[in-house]
Amino acid sequence: MAAVTATKPRLKNLDDLFMLNGGGSPLDQDTPQEQQPMKKQQSIMAVGQLTAFRGHPFRLYTGERLDDMVESIKKHGVLVPIIIRHVGNLFEILSGHNRLNAAKLAGLDVVPVIVLENISDADAWVYVIETNLMQRSFADMAHSEKAAVIAMQHSKLFSQGKRNDILAELNRLENPQAAGKDETFSQVAQKSHSDRKVAEMYSLSKDTVARYLRINKLTPVIKTRLDNGDIAFIPAVTLSFLQEIQQQSLDKCMELNGFKVDMKKADVLRQFSENGKLDDDSMYLILSGEVGPNPKPNRTPTVKVNKTVYLKYFRPEQPAKEVQEIVENALALYFGQ
Numbered sequence: 001m002a003a004v005t006a007t008k009p010r011l012k013n014l015d016d017l018f019m020l021n022g023g024g025s026p027l028d029q030d031t032p033q034e035q036q037p038m039k040k041q042q043s044i045m046a047v048g049q050l051t052a053f054r055g056h057p058f059r060l061y062t063g064e065r066l067d068d069m070v071e072s073i074k075k076h077g078v079l080v081p082i083i084i085r086h087v088g089n090l091f092e093i094l095s096g097h098n099r100l101n102a103a104k105l106a107g108l109d110v111v112p113v114i115v116l117e118n119i120s121d122a123d124a125w126v127y128v129i130e131t132n133l134m135q136r137s138f139a140d141m142a143h144s145e146k147a148a149v150i151a152m153q154h155s156k157l158f159s160q161g162k163r164n165d166i167l168a169e170l171n172r173l174e175n176p177q178a179a180g181k182d183e184t185f186s187q188v189a190q191k192s193h194s195d196r197k198v199a200e201m202y203s204l205s206k207d208t209v210a211r212y213l214r215i216n217k218l219t220p221v222i223k224t225r226l227d228n229g230d231i232a233f234i235p236a237v238t239l240s241f242l243q244e245i246q247q248q249s250l251d252k253c254m255e256l257n258g259f260k261v262d263m264k265k266a267d268v269l270r271q272f273s274e275n276g277k278l279d280d281d282s283m284y285l286i287l288s289g290e291v292g293p294n295p296k297p298n299r300t301p302t303v304k305v306n307k308t309v310y311l312k313y314f315r316p317e318q319p320a321k322e323v324q325e326i327v328e329n330a331l332a333l334y335f336g337q
Contacts, residue, residue, distance in 0.1 A: 039117040042081060044110050045091065050084060050100055053092045053124065057148035058132050058141075059227075061098045069102040078103055081112040083127065085119045094124055095131035125152060143233060144223035147216035150209055214240040221251040230254070235266035242273045249280055250287075259287035268292045 061069065082096030093100060094116070103111050119127075129152045138149060204212070211233070217240045218226065226236045239247065239261065250269070253259060261269075268286050272278035285291040290302070314323055 040114055041117075042112065042114050045084075045113050046110050047100060047104055047108060050082065050091050050093055050111075050113070052097060053094060053128050056093075056097060056128065058097070058128075058145050060101050066098070066102060066105075069098065070105045073099070073102050073106040073108065078108070078111045081114045083114050083116065083131075085116045085124055091115070092124070094127040098135075142227040143212075143215060143236075144218070144227050147212045147223075150204075150212045151216040211237045219244055219247040219251075222247050225251065225254070231261050232263075235261050235263050238263070238266040238270050241270050242278070246273055246278055246283075249283060253280070253283050253287055257284070257287070261287065264293055265289075 060066070078099055080096075080099070082099055083094045084091045084096075085094055091113075100111060129149055132145070133149065138146065141149070214237045215223070215226065215233075218236060222231065222236065222239060225231045226233065231239070239250070242250065246269075250261075254261070265286055268291065269278060269283065272282055272286065282291065284302075288302070314326075
């Protein structure tokens with residue numbers, strides 16, 4: 001009888017290739033279930049009662065754009081109500097994170113709100129993403145923000161019909177003409193969500209879309225490093241395969257030692273992680289260049305001094321040269337030289 005040779009399972013799509021199935025956003029975690037019809041009511045609430053949407057992926061305005069919004073609110077108040085949802089004991093913001101921030105800076109104690117009841121996590125996430133797409137171009141977003149948008153579009157729970165319904169509801173809730181003043185545009189920076197923006201988003205190659213879906217799986221601290229330019233895009237994709245706790249350790253190691261991560265180091269980090277060998281010590285050696293494809297030749301062993309021991313004998317602001325001289329003299333006395 002001929003031997004049966006085991007074959008590797010074929011990859012059906014980019015999801016399998018990039019390990020994209022499951023996780024990444026509330027959309028992937030929201031289980032479809034029968035729920036009450038959504039209700040809404042307009043009210044006035046104290047700014048301290050409102051909380052940011054969990055996992056809110058967009059940065060708040062800064063600079064001139066924030067200053068203009070603050071000045072507009074000082075003169076005219078918050079003209080377009082902030083859309084929130086009531087979930088448990090929380091009032092989470094779906095649309096209006098920047099308006100609330102500007103209202104606080106303008107000294108307001110209360111703001112107008114529209115409270116949505118019985119709204120699912122999936123629908124709430126669509127509200128958050130779509131309102132930000134209304135405010136600015138997809139092309140102007142940071143990498144982590146683009147990743148959040150693409151993840152929503154890619155979600156198995158997302159449907160064009162649902163999106164159209166929510167967009168129609170947003171137009172009813174945030175209609176600039178309802179306020180009757182031009183200042184509304186400066187507060188919300190509202191634009192129609194045209195087909196051009198959708199086409200712009202999907203002009204990305206399939207590989208790039210898959211990479212952004214991986215970026216969405218990074219921890220917040222590594223996403224911040226990506227957006228700030230501390231880590232390049234392609235190495236960040238590779239780092240997304242590290243476990244969450246490993247990504248947190250990576251951030252700490254980079255912060256304490258000033259290390260950078262290039263593509264070669266990212267590949268080695270992923271290999272060590274997949275082989276169960278990535279810990280704090282191996283991570284330090286990889287980032288320092290002492291372990292990897294081209295390790296530093298004839299390296300001197302690295303000796304770490306415990307922080308408690310260091311502070312026992314040296315001041316935090318003490319120059320490194322002075323510390324080195326003291327250590328050399330102490331060792332000379334110890335070895336009788």
